[in-house]
Amino acid sequence: MFCDFIANDSNLLRCFIIAVKCGRIRAMASPAVSAPKRETDPKKRVVITGMGLVSVFGSDIDNFYNKLLEGQSGISLIDSFDASNYSVRFAGQIRDFSSEGYIDGKNDRRLDNCWRYCLVAGKRALDDANLGQQVLETMDKMRIGVLVGSGMGGLKVFSDGVEAMLQRGYKKMSPFFIPYSITNMGSALLAIETGLMGPNYSISTACATANHSFCAAANHIRRGDADIMVAGGTEAGVTAAAVGGFIACRALSHRNDDYEKASRPWDTSRDGFVVGEGSGILVMESLEHALKRGANIIAEYLGGAVTCDAHHMTDPRPDGLGVSSCITKGLLDARISPEEVNYINAHATSTLAGDLAEVNAIKKVFKDTSEIKMNGTKSIIGHGLGAAGGIEAIATIKAIKTGWLHPTINQYELEPQVTIDTVPNVKKQHEVNVGMSVYPES
Template sequence: MSGFACASSCGLIFKSKESERNVVSLFQYDGLRAVESIRLGAIRCDPKSSISTSAAKCGRIKAMASPTVSAPKREKDPKKRIVITGMGLVSVFGNDIDMFYNKLLEGVSGISPIDRFDASEFSVRFAGQIRNFSSKGYIDGKNDRRLDDCWRYCLVAGKRALEDASLGQEVLETMDRTRIGVLVGSGMGGITAFSNGVEALIQKGYKKITPFFIPYSITNMGSALLAIDTGLMGPNYSISTACATANYCFYAAANHIRRGEADIMVAGGTEAAVIPTGVGGFIACRALSQRNDEPERASRPWDKDRDGFVIGEGSGVLIMESLEHATKRGANIIAEYLGGAVTCDAHHMTDPRSDGLGVSSCIIKSLEDAGVAPEEVNYVNAHATSTLAGDLAEVNAIKKVFKNTSEIKMNGTKSMTGHGLGAAGGLEAIATIKAITTGWLHPTINQHNLEPEVTIDTVPNVKKQHEVNVGISNSFGFGGHNSVVAFAPFKP
């Protein structure tokens, strides 16, 4: 299944039995050569600032771009400027944006033992599993019973995003819906529908395969179903680039608007792979953390004791709109999408390039597309899956682009949500935008033994106030797919 490639291209180490006897396996990779370390000065703290009862108190840290740097020119044409007017999600912390971000700010782990199926015989028995999910008000009962969770999450996140943008069904019916498109991708698609279809074939024969087997398995169905339900007739398809999927969708959606092919795009990612096939498949890859005795501490980006990623699920969707169109309809503008880029390592199915060219060039290209100088960026929502090689590879690529990282803050959302695969970039784009609008960065939890090569402030364990000037969100996937998108506060 082509959608199988769903873990970080920046960081999986496959271990064979031979490798466990100190024989290097075909897939083993030691990470990029560390560049010269720069020690950060101590962060000044204000004892009067309130963060939490157990947290250190830190003052607001402002963006500081070098006054000697002349930033590239950003897009000025209101037809080509892209703004975010709505956000919707389904997550391990529920379906509400504020609740989701508040849980992140509190440093709450959403990782817990799997109870969706009997995982007692599995070597990994925990995940970022969504519980008590309800689609009430968004999907009718008959379809709700038939749909793969991947598409249920997509429909709820997409419709909540439309509502957040004041684009409910009554409003949409008054608009030119041929100018509104949908681009929600998935790394693995309807894997439950696929698994059930194969099981029916093997156990009962082909005549017992449901007619929904193919439609509910293929990765384009999220975008299709959302369009069918809402009547959106603009550009409509899906992108499947493993864990880089959602960022690829944002990048492509923005370009549809900039080319004049749409006024609004509903874009993001969705995934629901916490099932026996999904968990078992990643166990077979030796990709997952095996910290069964303390699952809430299993996802630990940049920590020396990390041992793999934690599988998660969910959906994250943005409403991307031309500034001209948003202004005409009086939309509430949340933030601005400045630009992005996608590249390929063209190197290996799972390992990043040893020279880091794929990741660093993607960051550089995204800044060029955004019209942003490196010195303007002061926040990175990192891919940071908690894999041995990938975490350091990403950090070293970041340090190649941003020569002075003393003003940059970098955090790992997956430390609390797990790795949402094709949905990860969608959830993390929302986290990035919330950081911009609230002035607070969520912590990277489970960070107690930081790798010495990581000389960037990772917001360890406790949230921080930080005025974001430009924030970038990174996502990388199997196959060498790299994607970076840049957001900023909206300034008319």
């Protein structure tokens, strides 16, 4: 199943670490004595020059983050399909989505929402990076790649195709059944629409998908395969099949009568996660290339890591070694010391064992957590599955840029083991030195 540390199947652990940096990339605190020497080669330093998203709060990033800061729940009753007989009838469902100006009408009607979200978020990210179509025509497109992953792909197109086959025979299946179902179609369509001819593929690792994509994209830039990578995740998981499948997994909260308070990370009464959807995409670029073209540098990607829990499909490893070792390796890749990290955007899905396993692993690496603040975006918008890491990377960057952390809402009685400041219920001002987005997968 595709979910969090307690209910997952990707066998990956992912840390994604970003920070705002010097000069036009604002100065951060001096590294601790124990920190290794940071990368100085501008060809190997990777910066963020554009961001784009589709979320339950729309596609405008400032509005999205303001809603997070307000602690306004994005969870609502499902109406995209008839869920009246389902034991879970709510989700972080996207409503009033418009692709106008980004996808032509003919294609728009054929596409699964998974790819519609990807195309809009991806094109908005390119526009944000001042890489609109006219600018791209002047650039070497062989040096610009796309790496957008999805946990489940075009699930609605797939479900509709199977239903058509069973009810009316294979001849009534859509010719787009295969291409619009497979998980690499987001990267493919975005490249076709923009003419980008650099590295192009997708990664599908459940909740870790987007962060895995960021790390792989950064490595393409570091190796010199590309100057720019458009990377992230996309998912349209509020479908009859997906919600039904997660119910069968016993992974979801059942608070139908109090759905806005259903996602409650680290609270003693949490009872499962809430399905969400959307897309979060970053434009990642070598510092050298960004400076040459005069790009607006938003943040810097410092590093990440991948490890395997090697334990169980759904249960976290009791000693937390998979998560803690991943964080340690991520810090080494980023060339920073644990003392420099003072903000963590946690996976925090609101599952019984997963929330605590993640916290225990974090406390293993960060011996002194007194200066660290940690929040859970999923308490507000639900769990975006393969898109979650992309959307939450944007939330992490906005925290760095604004100096404000959004609250973890629905916290009424915190688990005693959680001794880190989780920013409960009300936003907090906090100057972030280094921010980290953690995505545990067993």
